[in-house]
Amino acid sequence: MEARKTYTVDEAKRKLEHYCAYQERCHKEVRAKLYEMHMIPEAIDLIMVHLIQHNFLNEERFAKAFVRGKFRMKQWGKNRLLRELKFRDISKFSIDAGLKEIDEDDYEKTLETLIEKRMALVKEPNGYKKKKKIADYLLYRGWESYLVFEKLNTYLK
Structure with a gap:
């Protein structure tokens, strides 16, 4: 059986400070990382509070x-x-x-660009099937259905 690496609270704090400074992290990711490090629940809570107070986690x-x-x-x-x-x-x-970080004009332009790119890729002679394939693709990517169909109707009559 291999020896499991153990961390003191201070070592874990430093490791997690670096982890959070490298890239923005959500609370769930950081908590999972601490569980991976085999930290006890009391230590996890202590470290989470430390990271939030020192603005590593927001x-x-x-x-x-x-x-x-x-x-x-x-x-x-x-x-x-x-x-x-x-x-x-x-x-x-x-x-x-x-x-709120998304600019509405950029949002609309991005949707139009995606529709144009997808129209060029979908080689479907039947107009309804083509529209459905493009719509399915956009809906999977999380675009609102009313926007997708509104835009598709202007591109594909």
């Missing part, structure tokens, strides 16, 4: 960074972003603050 900042990054890089819609943030146990307040 749920609202995480939500804003997450939304900006996933929208810009993966072009996710608001529904997908909302779902992913809820999965990470982010508060409603922080989710709302994060979603």
Whole structure:
């Protein structure tokens, strides 16, 4: 049996400070990391409080960074972003603050760009089937159905 690495509270604090400084983290990720390190619940609570007090951990900042990054890089819609943030146990307040990071004009332009790119890729002669394939793709990425169909109807008559 291999010896399990153990950490003192101070060692774990330093390790987690570095972990949080490297990239924005949500509370759930940090708690999971501490469990991985085999820390006891009392130590986990102590370290979490320390990270929050010293601003290594900030749920609202995480939500804003997450939304900006996933929208810009993966072009996710608001529904997908909302779902992913809820999965990470982010508060409603922080989710709302994060979603405000998206500029409405950019949001609309991104949707139009995605539709145009997808239209070029989908080689389907039947107009209805083509529209459905494009819509399914966009809905999976979390775009609101009313927006998707509104835009698709202007592109595909």
